[in-house]
Amino acid sequence: MAARAIWKGELKLGTNKVPVKLYSAVEDQTVRFHVLDDRAKKRVKQHMIDPDSGEEVPTEEIQRGYEIEPGRYVILTEEDLEKIEPPPSRDIEIAEFLPENTISQQWYERPYYVGPDGDTKAYFALVEALKNKEREAIAHWVMRKKYYAGVLRSVDDYLVLFTMRDAQEVILADELTKPAGAAPTQKELAMATQLVEMLEGEFDPKAYKDEYRERVMEFIEKKAKGRAPKLKPVKAKRQTAALDSVLAKSIEALRRKEKRAA
Amino acid sequence: MPVNLYPAARSNRASLRMLGPDGQPLARKYFAEKTGKDLDADDTVRGYEIGENKFVIVTDEEFERLAPEKTRDIDLKQFVPAGSIPPTYFERGYFLVPAAGSQKAYKLLAGTMEKSELAGIATFVMRGKEYLIAIFSDNGILRAETMRFADELRSPSEVGLPKKKAAPKAAVQKFEKIIANKSKKQFSPNKLQDKQTDSLLKLVKKKQSKRGNVVKVEDEMETDHKVIDLVQVLKKSLGGKK
Numbered sequence: 001m002a003a004r005a006i007w008k009g010e011l012k013l014g015t016n017k018v019p020v021k022l023y024s025a026v027e028d029q030t031v032r033f034h035v036l037d038d039r040a041k042k043r044v045k046q047h048m049i050d051p052d053s054g055e056e057v058p059t060e061e062i063q064r065g066y067e068i069e070p071g072r073y074v075i076l077t078e079e080d081l082e083k084i085e086p087p088p089s090r091d092i093e094i095a096e097f098l099p100e101n102t103i104s105q106q107w108y109e110r111p112y113y114v115g116p117d118g119d120t121k122a123y124f125a126l127v128e129a130l131k132n133k134e135r136e137a138i139a140h141w142v143m144r145k146k147y148y149a150g151v152l153r154s155v156d157d158y159l160v161l162f163t164m165r166d167a168q169e170v171i172l173a174d175e176l177t178k179p180a181g182a183a184p185t186q187k188e189l190a191m192a193t194q195l196v197e198m199l200e201g202e203f204d205p206k207a208y209k210d211e212y213r214e215r216v217m218e219f220i221e222k223k224a225k226g227r228a229p230k231l232k233p234v235k236a237k238r239q240t241a242a243l244d245s246v247l248a249k250s251i252e253a254l255r256r257k258e259k260r261a262a
Numbered sequence: 263m264p265v266n267l268y269p270a271a272r273s274n275r276a277s278l279r280m281l282g283p284d285g286q287p288l289a290r291k292y293f294a295e296k297t298g299k300d301l302d303a304d305d306t307v308r309g310y311e312i313g314e315n316k317f318v319i320v321t322d323e324e325f326e327r328l329a330p331e332k333t334r335d336i337d338l339k340q341f342v343p344a345g346s347i348p349p350t351y352f353e354r355g356y357f358l359v360p361a362a363g364s365q366k367a368y369k370l371l372a373g374t375m376e377k378s379e380l381a382g383i384a385t386f387v388m389r390g391k392e393y394l395i396a397i398f399s400d401n402g403i404l405r406a407e408t409m410r411f412a413d414e415l416r417s418p419s420e421v422g423l424p425k426k427k428a429a430p431k432a433a434v435q436k437f438e439k440i441i442a443n444k445s446k447k448q449f450s451p452n453k454l455q456d457k458q459t460d461s462l463l464k465l466v467k468k469k470q471s472k473r474g475n476v477v478k479v480e481d482e483m484e485t486d487h488k489v490i491d492l493v494q495v496l497k498k499s500l501g502g503k504k
Contacts, residue, residue: 002422013440023421025350029414030391036309036317037294037301043315044306045295048280048288054300057282065281065477066466072478073285074466076278084461095453097445101345105398105407106270106355107454113416115423125429129437135445138453147457155348157426158418162349166456169271175493176357178402179500181365184373192374196341200380203342205351205412208385212392215328216320220310224318231327 007143008117009090011126011152011159018126019117020092022143025160026110031216089142092161094152097135103151104172107164114152114159123159130154195250263360263367265336267388268496270355270405276459285477329387336395336406341380347396351409358397358404359499368404375399403500 005021035044048057064081065073116123130137130153137152139161150163184192222229280288292301308325309317360368375382375398382397384406395406469475 003416003420013437014444016436016440023416023423025416025421026410027414027416029411031310033308033310033320034317035292035306036319037292038305038307040294040296041307041309041317041319042295043309044292044301046290046292049291049300050282050286051289052286057288061283062288063281063283063285064278065285066276066278066462068466068470068476071480072476073279073281073287074469074476075281075285076462076465076469080465080469084458084465086457094444097441098449099445099447102449103454104400105349105352105396106405108349108352111350111415113418113421113423115421120424120427121429121433124427125433126437127426128429128434129441132434133438133441133445135441137441140457149454149456153349155350156418158423160350164454165271166274166459167451167454168275168456168459169273170451171270171272171357171493171496172451173357173400173403173405176401176403177497177500179360179365179368179372181360181369184366184370188370189373189377192370193378196374196378196380196382199338200341200378203340203347203383205409205415208339208383208394208411210392210394210411210413211330212328212387212390215330216325219324219328220312220318220320223320224312228324231324233327 005115006112009092009141009143011094011114011139012091013094013126016122018122019119020114020123020159021117022161023113023115024110025113029210029213031213031220085145086142086147088145092139092141092152095138095140097133097137100134100136100153102136103164107151107170109163109165112161112163114161124157127154127157127159130159198255263364263371264362265358265364265368265404266361266499267356267406268359268492268499270357272492274459276456276462281477284479286479325390329390330392336384336386336397338382338384338397340383341375341378342383342396344375344379344381344398347381347409350415351396353408353410356406356408357496358406359496369402372399372402372404375404376402 003023005023007022009020009022011018011020036042037044048059048062049055050057064076066076067073139150139152141148141150148163149166150161152159152161154160219229219231282288292306293299294301307319307321309319311317358368371382384395384397386393386395394409394411396409398405398407
């Protein structure tokens with residue numbers, strides 16, 4: 001079943017405009033629980049209370065404040081917040097292009113498929129151009145009364161727009177100090193490299209399943225039928241051993257596995 | 263190799279707080295609809311809806327016991343070329359910091375991965391959720407990126423995108439030219455500065471100067487919530503100091 005577009009706009013590149021539609025690329029599979037009242041086993045509601053008095057504060061009396069220092073708030077009214085709303089726009093402005101993979105993964109937030117809205121020629125021409133040039137683009141747009149900053153990339157013959165974290169939020173590794181301690185020896189480095197190379201392969205996302213999610217769902221299904229299985233407590237395990245003996249053992253175990261597979 | 267996880271991003275700097283008529287910070291509270299009575303965490307349970315208003319209760323204990331045995335262990339399963347993971351998978355970053363006694367193993371892994379330009383793929387369980395992660399060596403520091411599972415991503419055909427069409431050469435060249443003209447070599451992070459937050463903070467600053475716009479609450483609860491400087495915490499932990 002085809003997904004519904006969440007937004008329509010135009011990619012702006014100089015004087016060129018490519019009409020596009022946005023679709024969520026993510027389908028959340030989290031097992032969703034409701035919070036229930038333990039006694040009545042009914043769904044609960046939420047409200048805001050004054051923690052000192054325990055009294056409910058009705059919605060119309062609630063104010064919004066920005067904490068400038070502990071215990072001091074600047075009150076922002078509805079009008080204030082409306083004033084800083086961006087003017088509505090349908091443009092996705094491309095600011096500049098960078099070599100692909102320049103921006104580290106830690107900036108990435110959420111991907112959206114960008115599909116053509118009519119003009120498929122221009123759309124696929126842009127996909128191809130980005131691919132040939134191996135570039136990603138920094139993009140800015142306004143959606144649902146909010147400013148967005150993100151990156152536009154070609155992924156498998158289609159355009160994907162990623163929302164990115166705010167520059168002030170991301171902590172870069174260069175801001176930090178390298179961990180203390182002695183550098184590994186040549187022998188250890190050689191062994192570790194060998195181990196890592198034995199485990200090297202191609203990224204195959206389908207090989208990984210959310211086993212925990214599956215277990216929870218299976219348990220729910222059984223419990224729904226009135227047959228909740230008995231669960232044993234999880235034992236935590238801890239192991240400490242000399243680094244090179246751990247490395248040697250790991251390599252040995254992998255070798256055996258490979259032999260068996262051959 | 264025991265490690266500690268720290269978020270690789272600070273929390274949102276534009277978050278607003280809900281306040282009462284006198285400026286007192288409010289708390290969100292559950293209540294039972296029928297009786298109107300407030301409920302504490304102990305008075306609530308977690309229910310999965312199997313039909314209209316029909317729920318299967320899963321207790322905290324059951325939830326914990328359902329976790330795979332390897333709980334908390336980051337199980338490195340494979341190494342892949344660092345640039346080969348499609349960007350759609352990445353969700354959120356964490357820095358891995360060596361715990362006491364594991365500095366050596368940590369440095370070894372970071373050094374080996376940096377040299378071989380590989381990323382490690384691992385799974386682990388944290389706070390009632392299983393995570394698939396990619397570990398990158400970044401300037402001698404290990405950074406874990408949580409990833410979506412394959413069934414959490416839609417394919418272009420599932421979304422209903424049209425089949426790829428060959429594009430006219432002239433159109434491709436036109437775009438290539440624009441790309442070449444607008445290309446930069448270096449990424450400047452300020453290009454990804456959130457305008458929304460900037461304008462909110464500007465507004466706060468403007469209003470702050472007028473006394474009537476500011477409320478002050480005496481609240482002993484507020485004094486123990488200190489602002490944590492994540493970078494300082496990380497630097498300290500990486501330096502091996504307590």
